[in-house]
Amino acid sequence: MSTRNVQGISLYYESHGDPEAAPVLLVSGLGGVGASWGTQIARFTEKYHVILPDQRGTGRTTRALDGHTTRQLAADMASLVEELDVGPVHVVGASTGGAIAQYMALEHPRLVRSLTLSSTFARFDAFTRREFEVRRKLAAEWDRHELLSAYSLFLFGPRYAREHPEAVVEWIDRAAALPAHPDDRRIGLARIDMIAAHDTFARLREIAQPTLVLCGEHNFCTPLPLSEELVHGIPDATLAVFEDAGELIELEQPERFFTEVSGFIDGLRDPDRG
Template sequence: MISPACGPHVAIVPRDEGKPMAQASGLRGCVSNHVFPLRAHYYSCSAPSLFRTRLSPCVALQRSIQVPDVTSDGVSIHYEVTGQGSPVLLLAGLAGVGASWGPQIGLFAGRHRVIVPDHRGTGASTHTASGMTITQHALDMARVVADAGCGPVHAVGSSTGGAIAQVLAIHHRHWLRSATILSSIARADAFYRRQFDMRRRMLADSGLRASTEANALFLFDPAFMRDHPQQVQGWVDATASVAFEREIAFARIDMIVGHDAFDALPSITTPTLVLVGKRDFCAPAHLSAELAERIPGAEFAVLDGGHFIFLEKPALLHDTVEAFIARHEG
């Protein structure tokens, strides 16, 4: 059930009967990182061994992984490609590491050529705090698509990735077939700024472990946390165990809090789907509703889950996006 954005009217998609993220993806307590850059060899997606395989030449074959890099304004941007079919670009959240999409990579690769980049400053891309703006990230991603040689793409962005998708649709629309914006914002409101101010201060004052424990309360649906406490604790343990790069982490927080595409959104002509979890306490549903109302012809749906719905309800999220993509092929 997906309806065009029209004021306060939204579609509520009921709970699916699919498996939770760990069962659906083969994860064993190693889920996704949201806030902090991960080291190059920390992978939190399904089939992690595949993402450590470097193949050449770069030919898109089912179940193969290609691991190229592209240079964008002096920074190496790492991306990985798997599957075959129409291209899908998965844009990660604030962690920036493409592998944080977890089970979604394999689900989309069943029918698509999937491009999974690491943002600048994260993963296997150059670790630098320079160029930490959404505008620069959108330019980086446009160069990834050009380098991959398979544009235009269906862009799917979660949270910070959703902000990047907005700017791609505003300034680099020729690279897009469609845009799905999940759990994101057009601009920060007072709640969003206060949340990230608190999270930044917790990092500075209490350290990574305490901050990660608190972040889980914003990022996971309370119902999922009740039913799958071990998976949530696995995410906390994995996130708190990585190296904390203070300058990069704080620059990325400033980047998303400073994002403001509100006035430019009406210029978007790319077919757009805006999604949000009903119990998203990081980027609440009213922020997605505002976003959808600003984009001409955008479709808007509220799904039953939290900010990490792509991990909590992998089949529900994938099937919703896949149905939208199918209407905008060609």
């Protein structure tokens, strides 16, 4: 557990696993906090050198009110990788983290060995834009527990929510219990605006790194066509679809998620890094 001064902020991160193993940067979703990776942290730590940051404005990183663009957050992540001298890294980005990962590959390519883009997008379509307009209205008015209860309807697949209602409630309660900050609502709205403005569609062909795209079959939040658009645009990209899963495939199907990502990374592993 440590911090580094990068891009004008104090960025909190955790480092887990063998420093001599292949480096993996886990970039979280809209909440921005590294701990949201849950049980995946231990799984990745068993095989890799894991870097787990809290993004600008979230968690134990500086609660900055400015700089909330996916391009700037990619610069934050790239600066951290440079500060730690661990690049090039395998970047695993979930949802918002996948949008950030795209800009890392585009604008800091020497620091990125591969991309895993989970439940993410190059740009919003009309459906997703309307969805996030609704989510923004909720975020502007509701308290945290109410908001997370509503968000769970967007994030978990119907089958998982039906068969594991206690896990959904646990996710809501755990996220709602995170330490609060006076600027949380303002930053949360800025982050929704940030992803609504994200658009790398015209530049997808520039992404040269091997890319694995993952998406749940019943992903309501960032639906499968958005992942298919990524695969069609990125030259060296493959798609794996998780049946009966929603947005949070790393939580709904944790074993398969890790198997898919680790198999992809291991197939690219540099001989001199192990």
